[in-house]
Amino acid sequence: MSNVLSYLVAARRCEVDELERLARTCKLVLTVGKLVHCLQQERGISNIYLASHGERYAALWPERVAASDAARLEFEEWLQSNEHADALSNGARLYTRIAFALHALDGLPQMRVDISALACSPAANSDRFKTLVGSLLALVFEAADVAVDPEISRLLIALFHLMQGKEFAGRERAAGAAAFAAGRITQEQAQTIEYHIDMQEQAFRRFESFAESFRAEWTAMQASLPLAELERMRRKLLTAHERALDDSLADAWYGCCSTRMDGLHQVEIHLADYVQAQCRQKIGELQRELGDHEQLFAHGAGIDSLAPLAAFSSSLGPGEMASGPLDGSVGPHLTQAIVDILRNQSERLQNLTQELATVRESLEERKLIERAKGILMIRQGLNEESAYRLLRQHAMNQNRRIAEVAQTILSLTEILPDAR
């Protein structure tokens, strides 16, 4: 009897531990989000600096560098203070992502040497930052892809999509800034910017679908943004073709995009805080129940009423293969209290597991698409946007979903293994 309770308590403890790890993971995501925000600013400024041959933002750039370095330090300090194993959910994969991110960050000094020497093109500079930020967002994705609590998973997935959309907005800002500063835009640059705009909209739609509870704040933030001005400058940018662009607009463009980026970053922060609060709340609830169990445990031994095991045979659920709707006369007996705890615990865990499966389907789709895109990029030597366009085109022609086309490509590559 007391043994039964001690294992119910152990089960609750495991749940609490998982949520503690999850809360820690949220803190990590918050820290990464701040670093990403700084790197996005540094990218934008350094692109204008490069495109203007060092004339613009020569003073502002070092400030951005300093800001990024401060955020990077914060990130690395957070890591050091959480170094012990199983400090975070979903360890192996998350730690691998952290390793990726850290060594992408190791490349930052070299990138800055090249910038200050005007030794790389804005496009090459954007690519480097894209890879760097990408490795940080990969970390956030891994953190979101964790199977603990469906509600929190939804919010983490929403947060990931928000950050991903913001990154596409950042790339648009950088590409546009470079074009304005250079006073002209090529057809390819225009296409890239259009792609970034599409991807932003997709990511934000996904964000909205996963963060209903944030709809209000989201709408309010959107309303506060100079979106009309942004669209006006987008139009100028995308219709200029080979014609001259008013390079005095570079600052206006950068400022307008930045206001939007800052707004997005605020929502990001609020969402991450909210997720942490949710974890804390769930931990609190579990611990209260844990307390109740332990009380029951204290004077639990030996009690023996007439509640048949059969009463919750149904709630044994998956794996419980053998119990029918037994008549009360059979089966071992134990107190109703414990029957209820067992039933609730079992049903709760069962439902959590199923909700989680549903919530995480969308992540699986995204993984398929990302991998298929990567394969097209490697094998066909396409850039990201062309690879994506190719996928979408196929899907439209065959009237299938992009994820399905991605799946087909992946299964083909298993048959035709990569030459690498």
Place this chain on the structure above:
Amino acid sequence: MSNVLSYLVAARRCEVDELERLARTCKLVLTVGKLVHCLQQERGISNIYLASHGERYAALWPERVAASDAARLEFEEWLQSNEHADALSNGARLYTRIAFALHALDGLPQMRVDISALACSPAANSDRFKTLVGSLLALVFEAADVAVDPEISRLLIALFHLMQGKEFAGRERAAGAAAFAAGRITQEQAQTIEYHIDMQEQAFRRFESFAESFRAEWTAMQASLPLAELERMRRKLLTAHERALDDSLADAWYGCCSTRMDGLHQVEIHLADYVQAQCRQKIGELQRELGDHEQLFAHGAGIDSLAPLAAFSSSLGPGEMASGPLDGSVGPHLTQAIVDILRNQSERLQNLTQELATVRESLEERKLIERAKGILMIRQGLNEESAYRLLRQHAMNQNRRIAEVAQTILSLTEILPDAR
């Protein structure tokens, strides 16, 4: 740089920990399997004892009781020696199952009081043991439903199906033994036995499909069994209807079924040992690689060759959103060794995750079917076999898979919530 390696090492450590937990879980399954085997014997013997009004096996029954108690003690000792949290994979759910199993075991003394007093029918006795063994198999199912390594998951799932098939064989033995001992069989008893035979065959087919590596031993074991004799007695049993059964066959029946049960138990033990060995082997491999990493770590700091991050942008895989096929001139640099470790680690984890998803689909289907069956039992007051027959009938009529029908039933119950 050294940071990068320390996180790669941390990632490996997490994998090793997971496998350690998994190996411990296998040991648990082995202990549970032994206990189940003893309880199945006790059920069979006690059923003959009850059906023969205490004439048969009056001497053998106490031996079986003692054997079960010994196995139960072993199980509980194992639990005590592994009490610390996160000793086992998939803690919360597994510990809940353990709690269920423990309190089902708390009912055993009362069951025996009733048996020795001939105070319950063989059918009622079978139901009690069915519930008890069911709670133990539920524990095994939870242990099998763990996301660590696809290969090992396959084997654990095979093991679960083997144990489940064996339990249906045990229920057939008990039901048949009672019928022979009573000298007659009712239509309902015959139907139940037919159901147990169907379910055995299903479970063993699943076992075969998940344990290819055991096909040979499995076939050999099958060949060694008195299956012809079993079938002959099954025929007598199932065609007797209300006619008299030769009650002197009770022993022959019990002996024949038991030989088979023991053979199944042997395969079960070998499989469980094999799974543990597999865990150990994988742990060994990971630790060797871990050693290599730590060596690299030792004189790793500061090395800086010309391997572009881009080289493995493709292997960043899911979540890695931003890196295209960069030309080697861009991106941070680090040693080829670390590039390779990062790439392999990332690809390996990515593939593991995907294989796992596939392997575990079959478990999801089973959960659906079990839950739908449970709902039919509760709501329509059906017994297990009728509920299953109803599902199968629907599936056949609508030419759909049983899992699909189960899904429909479950989604309906969400609309029409249970009165309970």
